[in-house]
Amino acid sequence: MNKVILSYAIWLLASPFASAQTKTIADLKPDTIKVTTGYSMNLHSDILNQDRTIMVSVPEGYATSNKKYPVVYILDAQWNFNHAAQNLAWLASKDCELIPQSIVVGISSGGEKREHDLTPTQGSGNGGGADSLYMFIKKEVIPFIEQNYRTYNYRILGGASYGGLFVMNAFVKDPLYFNGYIAMSPSMWWDNQIALQNTEKLLSKSTQLPTRLFITLANEGESMGVDSLASLLKKYSTKQLVWRYDKHPDEIHNTINYKGIWDGVKFIFSNWSYPLVDFASAEKPFTVSSKYETVVNPKIIKVPTENLINYSGLYKDSYDQIISIQKLSNALIISYNCLPPLTLYSESKNNFFIKKETALNELHLRNALIQFEFSAKDSLTMYANGITYFTAKKVIPSPLISLSDQSMSEYLGNYVASSPSYNFQIYKDNNSLMISTDLKKSKMYPIATNKFFIQISGLDLKVEFTKDNSGKIAKVYISRNGEMIMTASKSN
Numbered sequence: 001m002n003k004v005i006l007s008y009a010i011w012l013l014a015s016p017f018a019s020a021q022t023k024t025i026a027d028l029k030p031d032t033i034k035v036t037t038g039y040s041m042n043l044h045s046d047i048l049n050q051d052r053t054i055m056v057s058v059p060e061g062y063a064t065s066n067k068k069y070p071v072v073y074i075l076d077a078q079w080n081f082n083h084a085a086q087n088l089a090w091l092a093s094k095d096c097e098l099i100p101q102s103i104v105v106g107i108s109s110g111g112e113k114r115e116h117d118l119t120p121t122q123g124s125g126n127g128g129g130a131d132s133l134y135m136f137i138k139k140e141v142i143p144f145i146e147q148n149y150r151t152y153n154y155r156i157l158g159g160a161s162y163g164g165l166f167v168m169n170a171f172v173k174d175p176l177y178f179n180g181y182i183a184m185s186p187s188m189w190w191d192n193q194i195a196l197q198n199t200e201k202l203l204s205k206s207t208q209l210p211t212r213l214f215i216t217l218a219n220e221g222e223s224m225g226v227d228s229l230a231s232l233l234k235k236y237s238t239k240q241l242v243w244r245y246d247k248h249p250d251e252i253h254n255t256i257n258y259k260g261i262w263d264g265v266k267f268i269f270s271n272w273s274y275p276l277v278d279f280a281s282a283e284k285p286f287t288v289s290s291k292y293e294t295v296v297n298p299k300i301i302k303v304p305t306e307n308l309i310n311y312s313g314l315y316k317d318s319y320d321q322i323i324s325i326q327k328l329s330n331a332l333i334i335s336y337n338c339l340p341p342l343t344l345y346s347e348s349k350n351n352f353f354i355k356k357e358t359a360l361n362e363l364h365l366r367n368a369l370i371q372f373e374f375s376a377k378d379s380l381t382m383y384a385n386g387i388t389y390f391t392a393k394k395v396i397p398s399p400l401i402s403l404s405d406q407s408m409s410e411y412l413g414n415y416v417a418s419s420p421s422y423n424f425q426i427y428k429d430n431n432s433l434m435i436s437t438d439l440k441k442s443k444m445y446p447i448a449t450n451k452f453f454i455q456i457s458g459l460d461l462k463v464e465f466t467k468d469n470s471g472k473i474a475k476v477y478i479s480r481n482g483e484m485i486m487t488a489s490k491s492n
Helices: 003-011 077-092 113-118 130-148 162-173 190-205 226-235 256-268 305-311 356-362 405-409
Strands: 039-045 050-057 069-075 103-107 151-160 180-184 212-217 242-247 313-317 322-328 331-336 342-346 351-354 370-374 379-384 387-396 413-417 424-429 432-436 441-448 451-456 459-467 473-480 483-490
Touching: 039 130, 050 077, 050 130, 069 077, 069 130, 069 162, 077 103, 077 151, 077 256, 103 130, 113 130, 113 162, 130 151, 130 162, 151 162, 151 256, 162 180, 162 190, 180 256, 190 226, 212 226, 212 256, 226 242, 242 256, 305 322, 305 331, 313 379, 322 441, 342 356, 351 356
Parallel strands: 069 103, 069 151, 151 180, 180 212, 212 242
Antiparallel strands: 039 050, 050 103, 313 322, 313 387, 322 331, 331 342, 342 351, 351 370, 370 379, 379 387, 413 424, 413 483, 424 432, 432 441, 441 451, 451 459, 459 473, 473 483
16 A cells, blocks of 8 residues: 555545545436435424424444444524534544544524523513423433433533523523533523523532533624623632633634534543543443442452463454553553553452442442453453443553653654654653644553554554664654554654
8 A cells, every 4th residue: 555645544634535436417316325414303392382393413323333322412403403413423433533423413493483492581572481492302302312312321412692591591400411511602691691690699509510511702792791601600610510611703603603513512522431431521420231239349369470461462442442451560450542540450360340439430430340351362351230341352462561751751742754744743641642643642552662552543553763873762663564654753
């Protein structure tokens, strides 16, 4: 394979669109290509005493998998559903992998009903229907979605303008029901800033708001009341409430929803790790399926050192994620995706477990026993409460090494690649080295003092550093399956 083409696939810094054999319009028949974003359906509401239109988009591969997915609920579906579904699909694709695959549900509220549906009080005379619409979403839409689709217990609510006001009203009324809230240019001015007043009441009384809140504002000035909202969040900031406020002076009121949804879901899912954790929502532990009524930690036994060494290495699971197993002292340490390193305790020569206390504090799994079984065929099986969760195969048999802070510091900095478009950076994060391009980042696993394993978009790569006569990093060589595909030099 041509090296330029291969590096193009690795670094993903060129156009995301794949080329295909060119056809003329005359070659295409009306039924040749079918392009769909999702489905639209009418759902009768007993609460509203009328039919309402909802739209649903499921992730790629949904029909052939048994996975569960978080759900993003978007208001004003008549405007926001198509671009939200497409943007979330792209951010979750193999080309990006910035968020998990998600189901997108749009709730329509157009026409003359919109102001009434999305505002919490009567205001000028046309509002006051937000609480009814919220109950429709909570009591009818969400149960319908969770009964008919494979949903993960993670929900996000997003809306713009009046829809953003609706989101903030939902946050105030029911702050723990959704895991994340996205309020884009919310109309906090409504009815003498009644939502702002209610937000302050909530913030002043609560010391724990375990959720995530993302707020944006277009070039609209202080009249929207959003700056005042941000000031309240700063005033009553808590460790439990994770929030961010972005201002976009280059956007107008009717364009902020495009930018807001894109940035909002990236923020909400900023530390997600699938499938082990609840997308970094440490505040909301969840319960996994179980064969047991109660979970008890097994008795810990001592395992021969040679067993620990044999189990060490890098594994690739059925989700195409890398699992690191490393021997440190007389224990095995597992690192998975963006999780912190966790200790594995031995219950037999080839069976290990994570203590249920750790599962709660680090994996956010309530009453869970996470077990790992190593086989003689270099495979690894994970069980959650006795139920098989995934299997993995060893891809790097040699044990990983540990690098000191001083050793890691040698590699930090910017690198100029043989092709200028593929320059990259190496930085330190949580005692690990990371390699980053404009679009991707990957953990670097040390397999020798100057050699690392990385995975970018499913491609397994090896990185080797060489030094000059003065002992400084001179060249970086990146290879795949033994074939050199790229060189780089450290910039000053």
